[in-house]
Amino acid sequence: xxxxxxxxxxxxxxxxxxxxxxxxxxxxxxxxxxxxxxxxxxxxxxxxxxxxxxxxxxxxxxxxxxxxxxxxxxxxxxxxxxxxxxxxxxxxxxxxxxxxxxxxxxxxxxxxxxxxxxxxxxxxxxxxxxx
Numbered sequence: 001x002x003x004x005x006x007x008x009x010x011x012x013x014x015x016x017x018x019x020x021x022x023x024x025x026x027x028x029x030x031x032x033x034x035x036x037x038x039x040x041x042x043x044x045x046x047x048x049x050x051x052x053x054x055x056x057x058x059x060x061x062x063x064x065x066x067x068x069x070x071x072x073x074x075x076x077x078x079x080x081x082x083x084x085x086x087x088x089x090x091x092x093x094x095x096x097x098x099x100x101x102x103x104x105x106x107x108x109x110x111x112x113x114x115x116x117x118x119x120x121x122x123x124x125x126x127x128x129x130x131x
Contacts, residue, residue, distance in 0.1 A: 045070070045071055046069055046070075046071065047069060047070050047071075048067075048068070048069050049066075049067070049068045049069075050066065050067055051064070051065065051066035051067075052064065052065060052066075053065075060081075060083075061081075062080075062081035063078065063079060063080045063081065064078065064079050065077070065078035065079075066078075072094075072095050072096045073093075073094075073095045074092075074093065074094040074095070075092075075093050076091075076092055076093075077089065077090060077091040077092065078090050082106075082110075084110040084111060084112060085108055085109070085110060085111040086106050086107060086108040086109070086110050087106070087107040087108055088104065088105070088106055088107075089104070089105045089106075089107060090102055090103070090104050090105075091103045091105075
């Protein structure tokens with residue numbers, strides 16, 4: 001019984017793979033003058049755009065990202081609010097000639113807590129905590 005179930009799953013998976021076309025298509029055209037078959041290869045150009053953001057007041061998770069791609073050129077950026085109150089901004093670009101390049105900026109001033117309360121009592125962050 002188990003072997004029939006495995007065989008059925010393999011057949012379904014194989015049928016699903018065969019149902020979707022590949023990303024390359026070959027087109028054959030006849031040249032009536034020379035009687036030759038000319039093969040042309042078509043390739044799809046990768047092109048996409050996406051953007052999203054998260055703003056969760058419960059976990060204090062604040063971030064966003066966007067990216068565009070056309071052929072081999074990728075442009076994008078993302079932001080992330082750090083726990084110290086600063087915001088990290090990364091802008092990047094990638095192509096097949098220059099590779100991956102990123103510019104990282106930090107906006108705002110870091111705020112370090114002193115004498116914060118935790119589950120184990122008072123904590124002292126960093127050096128010079130008064131001891």
